[in-house]
Amino acid sequence: MNQSTPTYTPTGALVTDVPTLEVRNLHKAYHGNEVLKGVEFKVRQGQVKAVLGPSGSGKSTMLRLMALLEPADQGEILLEGDRIGVAANGRALPEAQLAVQRREVGMVFQKFNLFPHLTAAKNVALALTAVKKVSRGDALEQAHAMLDRVGLSDRADHHPSQLSGGQQQRVAIARALVLAPKVMLFDERTSALDPELVGEVLEVMEQLARDGMTMIVVTHEVRFARRAADEVTLFDGGVIVEQAAPDEFFDNPQHERTKKFLSHVH
Structure with missing residues (x-):
């Protein structure tokens, strides 16, 4: 029997036939304003997809729907080929069932959302x-290991007020990672940081990409998109304007809207 040659992403991860996360014909409106207009989007195992676009273009809304934080008006969201967020009859799942499905899709928000009265380790262990109802001792052990992964082993016993913005963001990343999600979503993960703190968060993100983590990253950081992503997508007006490999996207954009956007961000 003939065997096909395995396909790998530029970051070295094996590409499978079934996308890890996929949305089909996704629509969402708020008070009559259509934010998403039939979006089709997918990320395969081990891929890193960077999503660029102006504010208000629908990027964050797409992530929130993927993370099951709010329902879509129309369309499907599939995790490893299985529809999530709704029951077989198309109705929304009860909150308890949604909470179980959310474990598989980690999300890091613009704001860190750390509990100020808990140490970094306890913030991560709480997840x-x-x-997952893990015992406190086991949870703290895993939390320390995850903080070490993001370069914060020496800050485990510090409270958020004792940490820089970049360190707080890395704690938030560790908190999402400790649940071992199948895909990680990052929403403008450096937008709240001072410029000098951006680099330390990007370094963690790039290491996750090298480790084969499946990621969708909404970002304004062109250097991250060029260096760490397998594919770059431009979002505007609730639709995907263009998507391509980083070199092609940045050096030879095909759409006039992409050219105009890049002229501003460069």
């Missing part, structure tokens, strides 16, 4: 004790 395990509250969501």
Whole structure:
């Protein structure tokens, strides 16, 4: 029997036939304003997709729907080929079932959302004790290991007020990672940081990409998109304008809207 040659992403991850996360014909409107207009989007195992676009273009809304934080008006969201967020009859799932499905899709928000009265380790461990019912001792052990992964082993016992913005963001990344999601979504993960703190967060993100983490990253950081992404997407007006490999996207854009956008961000 003939065997096909395995396909790998530029970051070295094996590409499978079934996307890890996929949306089909996604629509969402708020108070009559259509924010998403039939979006089709997918990311395969081990891929890193960077999503660029102006504010208000629908990028963050797409992530929130993918993370099951709010329902779509129309369309499907599939995780490894299985529809999520709704029951077989198309109705929304009860909150308890949605919470189980959300474990598989990690999300890091613009704001860090850390509990100020808890240490970094306890903030990370809380995700395990509250969501997966892991014992406190085991949760803290895993939390320390995850903080070490993001370069914060020496800050585990510090409270958020004792951490820089970049360190707080890395704690938020560790908190999402500790649940071992199948895909990670990042919403403008450096937008709240001072410029000098952006580099330390990008370094963690790039290491995750090298480790084969499947990621969708909404970002304004062109250097991250060029260096760490397998594919770059331009979002505007609730639709995908263009998507291509980084070199092609940045050096030879095909759409006039992409050229105009890049002229501003460069």
